[in-house]
Amino acid sequence: MFTLTQLTSFIAVAEELHFTRAAERLNMTQPPLSRQIQLLENEVGVLLLDRTNRSVRLTPAGRAFLVEARRILRQTEQATLAVRRVSTGEAGTIAVGFTAASAYSALGGLLETARAALPGVEILLQELVTRDQLKALAEGSLDLGLIRPSAVGADLTAHMVVREGLLAALPAQHPLAAGTEPVRVEDFAGEDFLMYSPVEARYFHELLVSIFRAAQVRPVFTQYLTQVHSILALVNGGWGIALVPESAARMRFAGIVFRPVALPEPNPVELNIVWRKGNENPALEALLRHM
Known part of the structure; x- marks a missing residue:
């Protein structure tokens, strides 16, 4: 299987049509660059560059491969960016549980905060009674819950977010x-x-x-x-x-x-927001900071 280094080398030569300029662009010498191209051609099994002492040209196969090489590098860059965004909480998913009644009070504000501060994060909603939310939080299938006051274990953190009559x-x-x-x-x-x-x-x-x-x-x-x-x-x-x-x-x-x-x-009615201590979801950490 060819490497990203081989793809980068090929793209540079294909765009410059000159090994020396391509090597300078990549901050390397010409012999290692030529070696990368040879390895790539051996891997794909076709000649990609028609080179003489005076010129370098793309073969028909080389022109077709250039399109694919650029696409692969773009996808690699996008994947790298996506992973970085997930690690910082700017992307990813948060599973949120809510009681039916909380949909008319705190849920709307929570979703507005998430949409404004973390547009790249997907919120997965589940309507569950408090008892079932606590179970889901303990099992890890929920990241965050909107529950009525209830006895929570030492592994959960709860804060009151709404008090109403x-x-x-x-x-x-x-x-x-x-x-x-x-x-x-x-x-x-x-x-x-x-x-x-x-x-x-x-x-x-x-x-x-x-x-x-x-x-x-x-x-x-x-x-x-x-x-x-x-x-x-x-x-x-x-x-x-x-x-x-x-x-x-x-x-x-x-x-x-x-x-x-x-x-x-x-105002005797309370609503709490609760999450499991030690939850390592970066998106949850980012949402809690904004809340």
Whole structure:
């Protein structure tokens, strides 16, 4: 197989059509240059240069090979540049997990940062609940996660990126939808309530249970669901009322009225960004610096 040195030597001679000038261009003497050309011709099995004491000309095979030699060198240079960009985090991929609700808050800002600061980096998105993101982060199939507060192992780093309040999501015809003051937690007593799953949506389930317990209120939990958009779809259909993150109000449902809720902690909903310590993905390191 021919070498890049042989290709470079051939291109120089083919463009100069003079061995001495080509050798000067390559900062070498003529005998080693002639040797590189001979090795190349032996490798490809054809005569590439027709040379006499007075002139050097490309053979038909040499003209065709010159096109390919230039293409190979360009590809080599591009590959070298691509590898360098990956090593500095300017290129590559970042696998990002997100919860459905985070798509309406932090995810957009994260993607805008990545697009502006690292246009050569591809973001691979996966919608996963917090539990599944933590598993994927531990296995290495995710680089970064947007999760609800959860117990994370010592191998993970977590930082809070969003704190927001809760809104009451009410069917438009519900009596509480007509008020102007914030809804009280006590107003949920005895109401048909769409609750979060204690397993797949554990964070929201435990948050709401603690709020109702503190207010000594018992709604009637009619369904247990995982995703905010599924809860809103049922609210829209008149199946009950719900509490959802403020950012969920960006989902437009004609049959839903969103009302603020009076809570002891006005912004109890948190969202964390988390990644595995020791992750050697240069693109992840670059994104974290820009964030």
